Amino acid sequence: MSNDSTSRTDAEMWDDRYRESDRIWSGNPNSVLVREVEGVKPGRALDLGCGEGADAVWLARWGWQxxxxxISRVALERAAGHAAEAGVADRIDWQWHDLGVSFPAGEYDLVSAQFLHSMGDLPRERILRQAASAVAPxxxxxxxxHAGFPAWEKxxxxxxxxxxxxxxxxxxxxxxxxxxxxxxxxxxxxxxDPDGNPTTRTDNALKLRRRR
Known part of the structure; x- marks a missing residue:
């Protein structure tokens, strides 16, 4: 774990966020991940900022390792429980990382960064460059x-x-x-929105393949 006070504050911030309720995300995998990966031959996958684990569990169900x-230990503990309930615990390695300080080792056939945003001190560009270097040929x-803030954001x-x-x-x-x-x-x-009313959000997606 980093000794940097900002990093500790970011981890605590996210732990507190997850403690607000038993589930803060939908429990469903991100739709772009499903659309772009479904049917692809499974291999090794890296899920950055996995939250409560919906994407990781979905990938594991499709045969991915x-x-x-x-950054949140609360989220990782919750995600591990969801994986156990889904019967895929043996296919997922849950790792705590402050990605601005440490990064998972290895090469992967799929690296997924879904909504890697934070109100804290997140060196996103540097993290994504390191993520790209972890993609196998x-x-x-x-x-x-996200391409913009939600309409209800005051x-x-x-x-x-x-x-x-x-x-x-x-x-x-x-x-x-x-x-x-x-x-x-x-x-x-x-x-x-927070009141349960459906609203439209705009996001963006970049999908790259490493040739060599």
Whole structure:
């Protein structure tokens, strides 16, 4: 664990967030992950910022061997329980990481970064560059993020920049000729606001394949 006080504060912030209720996410895998990975031959997968584990459990059910990491120990404990309930505990390695300080070892056929945003001190660009380097030749890197704040957000956070896929791609600083872009663009999805009313949100997705 890092000795950096900011990192500890980020971990505590997320632990407190997860303690607010027994489940803060839907329990369903992210739709872009399902759309882009379903039917792909399973191998080794890395799930960055796994939260309560819905994506990792879904991948494991489809035969992937998953390394799943989060900064919240509360979330990881909850995720491990969901994996046990689903009968896939043996296919998932849950690891605690402050990704700005430490990163899972190894190479992966799929690296998934779904909504890797934080109000804390998250060096997102550097983390994503390290994530790209963890993709094995022939493997896929899938980055999904918010393209804007939700309509019900009364106090947008001007200090938080939500990058476009072009900005993400540029920040990765990938060697020329070693990667191909399979998907880049925005999409809409329906999400309930805090009062339970459905509203439309805009997200974006970048999917890359490493050629060598």
């Amino acid at each position: 998953v390394t799943a990491t989060d 022939g493997g896929v890197f899938l980055v999904v993020g 106090n947008p956070h001007p200090e938080v920049h939500l990058p476009t896929t072009d900005e993400v791609l540029e920040s990765l600083e990938l060697p020329e000729g070693e990667w191909e872009v399979l998907l880049s663009g925005e999409h809409e999805r329906v999400q309930n």
